[in-house]
Amino acid sequence: MAFTVAIVGRPNVGKSTIFNRLLEQRKAIVEDIPGVTRDRQYGIADWNGKNFYVIDTGGFVPDTEDVFEREIRKQVRIAMDEASVILFVVDAASGMTDLDDSMADILRRSTKPVFLVVNKVDNNERLLEASEFYSLGFDKVFFISAMSGSGTGDLLDDVTELM
Ligand code: GDP
Ligand code: MG
Secondary structure, three states, rough: OOOOEEEEEOOOOOOHHHHHHOOOOOOOOOOOOOOOOOOOEEEEEOOOOEEEEEEEOOOOOOHHHHHHHEEEHHHHHHHHHHEEEEEEEEEEOOOHHHHHHHHHHHOOOOHHHHHHHEEOOOOOHHHHHHHHHHHHHOEEEEEEEEOOOOOHHHHHHHHHOOO
């Protein structure tokens, strides 16, 4: 199977913004894969001549707490099944939440490598605050601003190193 990067995280942390960043070099949304549903988007990224699939999960935003939890679990399951590496995105602007914690609990048991991506690190003040996310216990932590693009190059270097 082709090298695939899955982006997971609770709503509004910036998954889709990161997805678009990763696809910047070569915008290609894949639409003809069987089984593709509206709850996730597939694209092909190109970093220094290395091509790989990217999955943006969680496009579907459920309206009840119950469905919400189930959707998040489904998202993580998809990522674990289909991905070569998982980008677990959290939000430095909002800080850590209970949902981040429960997703981390599941992802720590992943057999696939998980990179913790702390997004919305737009300035140095945010960078200081963002260190709270080390407590989630992941070895690989990246501090990025998907909005400005800062830090995304280092992330892509490490992702493609696994190919
Ligand atoms: P998703 O629900 O996880 O896919 O999150 P989105 O990509 O839709 O982003 C949610 C909101 O966060 C949007 O308003 C984005 O513009 C904003 N956002 C995404 N990345 C950044 C960032 O690096 N810095 C800041 N300040 N906002 C961001
Ligand atoms: Mg999204």
